[in-house]
Amino acid sequence: MTQLRQRESELTAEDIRVKVVSFDGDIMADAYRSQTNLEWPLLRDVDRSLYQAYGFTRGSWWDIYGPQSIWKYLKLIFSGRRPGKPGKDWRQLGGDVLIDSAGIVRLHFVSENPHDRPSVDEILEVAKSQ
Amino acid sequence: MSRLLGTPAIKFELPDTENAIHRLEDDRGHWLLLVFHRHLG
Numbered sequence: 001m002t003q004l005r006q007r008e009s010e011l012t013a014e015d016i017r018v019k020v021v022s023f024d025g026d027i028m029a030d031a032y033r034s035q036t037n038l039e040w041p042l043l044r045d046v047d048r049s050l051y052q053a054y055g056f057t058r059g060s061w062w063d064i065y066g067p068q069s070i071w072k073y074l075k076l077i078f079s080g081r082r083p084g085k086p087g088k089d090w091r092q093l094g095g096d097v098l099i100d101s102a103g104i105v106r107l108h109f110v111s112e113n114p115h116d117r118p119s120v121d122e123i124l125e126v127a128k129s130q
Numbered sequence: 131m132s133r134l135l136g137t138p139a140i141k142f143e144l145p146d147t148e149n150a151i152h153r154l155e156d157d158r159g160h161w162l163l164l165v166f167h168r169h170l171g
Contacts, residue, residue, distance in 0.1 A: 014161065016162070017162050018163045019163070019165070021165065023169075053140045095166050096164065097134075099154075099162040104137070105132075108132035
């Protein structure tokens with residue numbers, strides 16, 4: 001998310017609108033918006049119907065806290081930041097869907113662990129290639 | 131490769147934190163990136 005926000009102008013240049021989807025409830029969502037100054041819409045999919053429709057599943061304990069995650073968390077801590085407290089369901093994984101101007105799915109990325117996301121370059125490349 | 135690539139996006143109708151309703155059709159004519167968060171903690 002940080003990388004996306006840092007390169008928002010490049011996304012805008014490609015006419016890519018961004019909407020964030022969360023399954024957390026009102027209180028968590030409001031707190032997140034105010035803490036992060038998120039300007040993109042934060043959509044609430046509390047029953048996770050859209051998560052499920054796009055195949056974003058719950059990970060195993062190993063998916064969430066495997067070596068790759070431990071390494072990322074350690075880097076976060078040593079950089080002076082703290083991992084956030086787990087929300088309602090710490091096993092739910094996320095992902096990204098890029099939809100073109102005609103409503104066709106052009107990128108469907110299902111995260112295999114908490115840190116597994118497409119790069120901004122990959123997203124821009126898909127948009128530019130169409 | 132995902133079976134969803136090249137297929138019509140799944141329709142949705144979801145509220146945001148201001149209770150405004152967002153639908154897939156709202157962004158027709160523009161690219162749309164949906165970022166599905168893990169949890170907001």
